[in-house]
Amino acid sequence: MNDAPERYPHDVLVIGAGGAGLRAAIEAAEKGASVGLVCKSLLGKAHTVMAEGGVAAALGHVAEKDSWQVHFRDTMVGGKLLNNPRMAEIHAKEAPDRVRELEAWGAVFDRTRDGRILQRPFGGHTHPRLAHVGDRTGLEMIRTLQDRAVAAGIAVYMECTITHLLARPDRVKGAFGYWRTSGRTVLFPAKSIVLATGGIGRAYEVTSNSWEYSGDGQALAYLAGAELMDMEFVQFHPTGMVWPPGVRGLLVTEAVRGEGGILRNKDGERFMWKYLPEDRRDEYAATDEEAKRWVEAQSEGRTTDARRPPELSTRDNVARAIYTEVREGRGSPHGGVFLDISYLPADHVRRKLPSMYEQFKELADVDITAGPMEVGPTTHYMMGGIRVDADTGATTRAGLYAVGEVSAGMHGANRLGGNSLSDLLVFGQRTGAAAAASAAEQAEVPYVDPQAVQVAARELAAPFEASAGDREDPHRFHEALQATMGTLVGIFRKEDDLDEAIRRLADLRARWPAIRIGGGRAYNPGWGLVYEVRNMLIVSEAIARSAKARRESRGAHSRLDFPDPDPAWSNQNVVARLATDAMDISTTPLPAMPDDLRQLISTESH
């Protein structure tokens, strides 16, 4: 136990090996840095692999009139203008190059009739914009990046969990953790550290996220003194599986709706007509007939003057609509609604949505080419996260960077489908370059105080120690946390629920040090869970406190007691930071939008 940890110094350490981490690592290596890439799982298994629908980029292959300006506007409108405008601008401008770059690295996207990268429509996007590979775009992306990283000779540390950042007193100095396979400790001294650890879905019971999504990066950054922002904005994806119980929450890609899927309640009513926001109603079809013409044109790859179906409203809106239908008694037998694509030719459905076809056939005995799916909202994505500089991904802590879902700002109050894969690529590239440049300014790999390492090692070993008092079980603890978040900090929120959640989370925090586990250190999932629930507790508290602070409804944040957007909140971000042992919540004004960008938003460019 007192053995010194293995030690791997690097110029740039990237923690997290999904799309964002891989892209950052590749860029830092190409800039000449010695790069280490840490993954909690095996390489190539990160959550990006589950992304289905596509990567949004204004390539203009299907709709020639698409442009970065329209993509920017869609992103800002989808995010209820709470996005960092500079990030949305960079993203819209650079996404096409990043997608073409993937193709040059070996990715094989689906093609248009003239042999270029095909693009599919998605919720909130004015034009067909998502480059895709059937419904397994994330796999294509992660494999392409993985191959590139391997060819670049980047050092990959697999099945390694980071539990502590060593960042006192001024700049980050390294990361400490353990090999999951052996339980031995490891120290990565580094000049720059990039956090690319993804989201927080495991704080909720019904989620599309894998076990890895336990808010690790957000918590590590918070404990290291960096700021979290926009934590009240948790995206509930409208369509997750609701049955069977073992797969409850598993994602049903938005591509089902992009390809023409229709949502109906138990009475057969196409209910999305009722929920379209009045100010955007003219962007959507007026009748079933017009929506049908749009779908036919899409599946034949033609352009059309028909407008898109109401199911392609933004995710926050569709999720609330489904939740409301179910709550008001118009749900399906297993507590969802029906999503039907079976009216299209079976071979077309199987070709465009192959993994959805498999998923329902194998896991639910449902043939989606013959009948409807049952779907309901599922915790999917964290818009909030670590506050970063728009151009470089730098956090408020020197030497510490964040990119991808773990970071905040790009998506505002609601993310559009397809914008996360492009986010990973665009800001992965920029953050990797910035982290390498910052590392190049440091003469030596920082000295890590061995005492700080010992403290971390003692904390890490604590769950194995004998305890005199009550022992907490990590699984029961995790269930209590999920129950609190699911019932009190879900799609619809109100003040007394949030107060109750904050109380319960404080109680859990007080009990956390009493968690004890049995068994050894090698591949012990209970041990891993101890630190994951620590991280989930921190992000959960930030979500609940930020949700309480924002006394309005905007995007994914819906308050029953403040049901409308409040102009006073329209340019305010909520920030959470660690202040002597307690969480401090404050607001900060959104960066001002330059006039040229502001004009793009007011232009009706569709």
Add this chain to the structure above:
Amino acid sequence: MADAHLSVFRGTPETEGTFVPFDVPVEDGMVVLDALHWIQAHEAPDLAVRWNCKAAKCGSCSAEVNGKPSLTCKTRLSDFEEGETITVEPMRAFPLVRDLVTDVSWNYEVNKRIPPFQPPADQPQESWRWQQQDIERVQEFRKCIECFLCQDVCHVLRNHETERPFMGPRFLVRSAGLEMHPIDTADRTQHLKDEGGIGYCNITKCCTEVCPEHIKITDNAIIPLKERVADKYYDPIQVAWRKLRGDKTGEGDATDGPSTPPPILRGPTSGPASGDSD
């Protein structure tokens, strides 16, 4: 609903493993991985299971269920007879880490040695035009989720525990995806023949049978690659033609089977995983 009876392998490289019985309450639609999670949450919190997505997209939860290499997230309890004991054990082709987890790092080492994608230097990307029908075969190979079940079932790999002369079906699929990429310019035939040991595959199609992505590994990947290697190295006309041109590759290689062993691919070593698998 009656309980499911699972018999789960537990053990470490240092100890003799045992099968431990667990009775797990069953809900509609449960899969083997759900049952393993129930065991972790209620009976054995330290049961080692590798998994990620629970949606058959990441290929982490591979194991042998009643002897058949399977993704545990896709294997439904209702596929078994009521009262039948469901045996779950780790993949046999890889060294044990603990319980159901094996050390698959050998695969990552093999992968590193495959010559990477190489687009043409003289063709600007703006000019690339590929028809959907021409890339569907490559897309089939790129569906692979790297569950390594094909590697696990492959008897060439099972029979060569240490010095492995064969890259295995997974990496023939990856190589095929590169070789048949519409614009790739690299030539991997020598790698496939020598380091890759493609000649060792005797097309029993066990890999195709266990592939959860239904990739026709043998028919669509391995056989066409074997043909490429044979054309280049074993076709007497082609060999003679290359000699005439003074092309050295293929000289003296027109023998049956794989050239005698260049076992550069070191097989997995048994014993505890080192962990630092970079």
